[in-house]
Amino acid sequence: GSDVGVEGDVSINEEDAEDDLLGGLKIGDTSDIKVPDRLVDQVIGQEAAREIVMRAAKQHRHVMMIGSPGTGKSLLAKAMSHLLPKESLQDVLVYHNPDDSNEPKVRTVPAGKGEQIVEAHQEEARKRNQMRSFLMWIIILLVVGYALLMARQPLLGIIAAGAIYLVFRYSNRGSDAMVPKLLINNADRQVAPFEDATGAHAGAMLGDVRHDPFQSGGMETPSHDRVEAGSIQKANKGVLFIDEINTLDVRSQQKLMTAIQEGEFSITGQSERSSGAMVQTEPVPCDFIMVAAGNMDAMENMHPALRSRIKGYGYEVYMDDTIEDTPEMRRKYARFVAQEVEKDGNLPHFHPEAVRELILEAKRRAGRKDHLTLKLRDLGGLVRVAGDIARSEGHDLTQREDVLEAKKRSRSIEQQFVDNYIERRKDYELGTSNEEAVGRVNGLAVMGGDSGIMLPVMAEITPAQSQEEGRIYATGQLQEMAEEAVENVSAIIKKFSDENMSEKDTHIQFVQAGEGGVDGDSASITVATAVISALEDIPVAQDLAMTGSLSVRGDVLPVGGVTHKIEAAAKAGCKRVIIPKANENDVMIEDEYEEQIEIIPVSHISEVLDVALVGEPEKDSLVDRLKSITGKALEGSTDS
Ligand code: ADP
Numbered sequence: 228g229s230d231v232g233v234e235g236d237v238s239i240n241e242e243d244a245e246d247d248l249l250g251g252l253k254i255g256d257t258s259d260i261k262v263p264d265r266l267v268d269q270v271i272g273q274e275a276a277r278e279i280v281m282r283a284a285k286q287h288r289h290v291m292m293i294g295s296p297g298t299g300k301s302l303l304a305k306a307m308s309h310l311l312p313k314e315s316l317q318d319v320l321v322y323h324n325p326d327d328s329n330e331p332k333v334r335t336v337p338a339g340k341g342e343q344i345v346e347a348h349q350e351e352a353r354k355r356n357q358m359r360s361f362l363m364w365i366i367i368l369l370v371v372g373y374a375l376l377m378a379r380q381p382l383l384g385i386i387a388a389g390a391i392y393l394v395f396r397y398s399n400r401g402s403d404a405m406v407p408k409l410l411i412n413n414a415d416r417q418v419a420p421f422e423d424a425t426g427a428h429a430g431a432m433l434g435d436v437r438h439d440p441f442q443s444g445g446m447e448t449p450s451h452d453r454v455e456a457g458s459i460q461k462a463n464k465g466v467l468f469i470d471e472i473n474t475l476d477v478r479s480q481q482k483l484m485t486a487i488q489e490g491e492f493s494i495t496g497q498s499e500r501s502s503g504a505m506v507q508t509e510p511v512p513c514d515f516i517m518v519a520a521g522n523m524d525a526m527e528n529m530h531p532a533l534r535s536r537i538k539g540y541g542y543e544v545y546m547d548d549t550i551e552d553t554p555e556m557r558r559k560y561a562r563f564v565a566q567e568v569e570k571d572g573n574l575p576h577f578h579p580e581a582v583r584e585l586i587l588e589a590k591r592r593a594g595r596k597d598h599l600t601l602k603l604r605d606l607g608g609l610v611r612v613a614g615d616i617a618r619s620e621g622h623d624l625t626q627r628e629d630v631l632e633a634k635k636r637s638r639s640i641e642q643q644f645v646d647n648y649i650e651r652r653k654d655y656e657l658g659t660s661n662e663e664a665v666g667r668v669n670g671l672a673v674m675g676g677d678s679g680i681m682l683p684v685m686a687e688i689t690p691a692q693s694q695e696e697g698r699i700y701a702t703g704q705l706q707e708m709a710e711e712a713v714e715n716v717s718a719i720i721k722k723f724s725d726e727n728m729s730e731k732d733t734h735i736q737f738v739q740a741g742e743g744g745v746d747g748d749s750a751s752i753t754v755a756t757a758v759i760s761a762l763e764d765i766p767v768a769q770d771l772a773m774t775g776s777l778s779v780r781g782d783v784l785p786v787g788g789v790t791h792k793i794e795a796a797a798k799a800g801c802k803r804v805i806i807p808k809a810n811e812n813d814v815m816i817e818d819e820y821e822e823q824i825e826i827i828p829v830s831h832i833s834e835v836l837d838v839a840l841v842g843e844p845e846k847d848s849l850v851d852r853l854k855s856i857t858g859k860a861l862e863g864s865t866d867s
Contacts, residue, residue: 232555233562235261248583250554252561256624258576260565267306269566271559272550272601273299279542284310289487289517289537293526294546297604301423304468304518311419311516315464319411319511320344321451331451333509338413348406363395410456410511411463420465422515424458427469429479433457433486434494434511436503450506454494459486462515472519473528480530483517487536490514517541549598552590556599560586563603567610574614580627585609588634592677594790596812612637662769663841666761669772670737670753671795671804673788679795681772684750685736686757688726697731709735709754715779716755719832719853726762733758751777752805755832756839763849766841772796773805773835781832781853785809790816797824805829805838 236259237252244251254260263269270277276292276299283290284307292300318341322332336344367388374384413420424432434457441447458467469475475483486492491510496503519529519537526534537543550556561582568574577585588609592600600606613633617625666686673679691697701709713735717728735754752775760767774792776784789810796804797820806814808828829835833853840846 232558233260234263235259239558244554247554248557248586249561249579250557252558252579254561254579256576256578257561257565257568257582260562262562262566262569265306266302266309270299270303270306271563271603272547272556273303276300276303276544276546279544280304280307281310283307283516283542287516289519289541291526291534291537291541291543292518292520292546293523293543294520295522295548295602297602298546298548299601299603300470300518300520300546301425301468304423304466304520305421307516307518308419308421308466311465313416313419316413316416316419317411317463317512318342318409318413319456319460319463320407321410321454321508322407323405323449323451328450329506331454331506331508333410333511334407335512338416341409341412342414345407345409352406359395363391367391408452408454410454411461420462421468422458422462422465423468423470424462425468425470426474427458428497429476429482430455430497431457432459432479433482433492433497434460436494436496436501436506436508438496438498438501438503451508453503453506454508456511457494459483459492459513459515460494460511463512465515466518467515468518468520470520471525472521472533473525477530480533484530484533484536486513487517487540547601549593549595550601552593552597552599557586560589560599563606564610567607568614571611571614573618574611575617575623575625577610577614578624578626581613581625581630584627584630585613588630591790591815591817594788594813594815596815609633609637663766664769665764665766666757667769668753668757668760668767668839669769669796669799669801670750671772671774671792672750673791677791679788679791679793681795681799681801682737684753684757686754686761687734687736688758688761689732689734691730691732697729697733699733699735701735701737709737712751712754712777713758715751715777716758716832718779719755719781720759720762722852728762731762733761750774752783752832752835756835759836759849760840765846765849767839768803768841770800770802771805771839772799772801772803773839775805775807775829775835777832783807783829783831783835789813793824793826794820803827803838805835 232250233252235254237254240247240251240253242251267277267281279290280303282288290304290307292303294300316338317335318338320334320336320341322334324330324332370387370391371384374380374387435455436450437448437453437455439447439450439453472480482492489510490513492513493507493510495507496505498504517537519533521529564577564582564585568576585606586599589599589606592602592606594600609630613630614625616632616636617629620629622629666688668684670682670684671679672682699710699713713733720726720728735757737750753773755777756767756773759765772792772795774786774789776786778784785807789806790813793804793806793814793816797816801824803825805827806829808830811828814826827838829838833850836846836853837850840849
């Protein structure tokens with residue numbers, strides 16, 4: 228039924244549907260699920276994009292897709308080509324032009340006719356050649372016979388025979404040149420073409436004419452034979468897909484625009500010095516639907532005229548990164564597993580428990596409460612790795628443990644690096660051996676988008692070396708962010724502390740795990756806590772890690788990647804972790820960590836200090852003073 232969301236040998240347990248990771252779907256394994264025939268029906272989520280693709284296919288309109296990689300843009304573009312009528316497909320032939328061999332002629336015929344025409348020409352050429360060589364031998368016989376018998380000049384006879392032979396050979400080439408080249412052959416095509424021109428160079432996209440090393444002397448390949456179709460001509464009556472459209476050079480974008488406007492485009496040699504550059508064909512049809520894709524930035528950097536061209540004659544659609552987690556959607560994700568297994572063709576189908584584990588991973592990767600990730604290329608990768616493991620283990624079905632193992636193995640490079648780093652650090656403990664330390668705070672960062680790492684921040688306060696002002700010194704490339712964090716915190720410090728920051732130098736050391744990766748802003752409560760601890764000489768608890776951004780008013784603002792950060796803190800052995808209250812709903816940590824670590828959501832720096840600082844009397848008075856000056860009291864005091 229339609230509300231089941233999937234078809235095949237399946238049924239639904241309505242009572243379970245809400246709580247079950249499979250949405251109540253009852254299957255023996257994923258082979259029970261029927262994969263839809265139409266590609267467009269295999270798309271999971273992306274309802275808006277799906278509808279637009281179907282409409283645009285009917286109306287022959289261009290589409291621009293904006294969204295993250297691996298969310299189904301090229302899948303949808305391909306699905307669109309399957310929706311186009313195959314009746315209108317054409318073959319394209321290029322002919323020698325007897326008036327100007329550098330301007331080959333172009334003819335378009337219905338699909339399948341092209342092969343016949345070329346064969347007919349070849350047959351004719353073959354017959355003509357036979358005729359010619361028959362004629363040649365007759366003439367040679369006559370001439371040689373005459374030379375021998377009548378003139379008694381055998382040498383002359385041989386020379387004459389050779390000359391006649393050469394004349395025939397040479398003029399023969401002319402008749403070969405008459406055979407047209409089948410530039411585009413759609414004879415066996417079942418669906419309209421789909422051409423992916425992502426990252427293609429000019430020749431591959433716009434067509435090219437090959438260089439001829441024997442340009443003269445009667446040895447050359449006729450110019451029409453050297454013409455090669457590009458993606459735009461191959462996509463005629465179909466779909467031309469270009470991802471990362473902004474990376475296309477401006478000249479190519481302009482040509483593309485012309486092609487879209489004219490619906491036809493001459494092929495010429497793309498490298499200027501080549502003999503191919505002298506050749507330019509008559510226009511070749513390129514009546515395609517353009518599907519341009521990219522992320523938000525890409526769209527902004529795209530040639531404005533091209534963008535407005537596509538927009539003006541088509542649709543613009545956003546791809547979703549996540550979708551709401553409903554029982555029906557979970558059932559579709561089960562179908563997704565079936566799809567990926569069948570597409571690969573070599574993987575064992577999945578046991579229901581293995582599918583549940585995968586859907587749990589889709590929840591986790593969404594990074595958003597009650598949502599599933601739509602970055603399905605990556606999830607498909609996990610399906611393949613899990614299936615490969617199952618096969619190598621000799622399992623008939625892919626099991627839950629195979630998925631768990633796959634998750635371990637398909638860690639990103641960054642995650643592997645981080646795990647290594649943590650391992651190494653555990654050996655000669657930089658970390659949490661002491662229970663408390665002045666000026667030292669465990670910060671958290673994300674590397675490569677999906678790997679958290681714990682990085683301590685250390686602050687030390689010394690009397691200012693310069694007469695005029697206190698300075699801020701930071702190691703690594705984090706000077707700027709350190710300055711900003713300290714500036715924000717000094718506005719707060721001014722209000723409650725007797726210490727005068729302008730008479731002090733602040734040294735901040737970040738233990739860095741490697742190049743880049745550390746997102747500075749999310750460390751600003753960490754820096755602030757380290758500085759306050761150093762300044763007031765109050766120790767910080769070391770079983771604690773934190774992430775959060777700090778405003779000048781002392782508010783703790785939300786940051787990215789909390790799930791990965793919390794997991795990193797747990798892995799590093801922390802018992803507690805501070806996160807911004809505004810991020811509370813983004814927490815999607817794996818079960819195994821939930822017991823290991825306590826999550827403490829906060830909204831103000833005073834709460835951070837309350838949790839982080841150790842030592843009752845000093846700390847309490849500090850936190851009290853801080854609390855008393857929150858909010859309005861800080862306004863207007865930021866300029867120091
Ligand atoms: P994009 O073009 O957005 O980078 P693709 O369309 O190339 O992503 O997706 C790669 C693969 O991931 C697809 O071939 C398909 O197997 C899977 N996939 C991605 N998005 C979806 C989706 N929305 N529904 C089903 N499968 C998807």
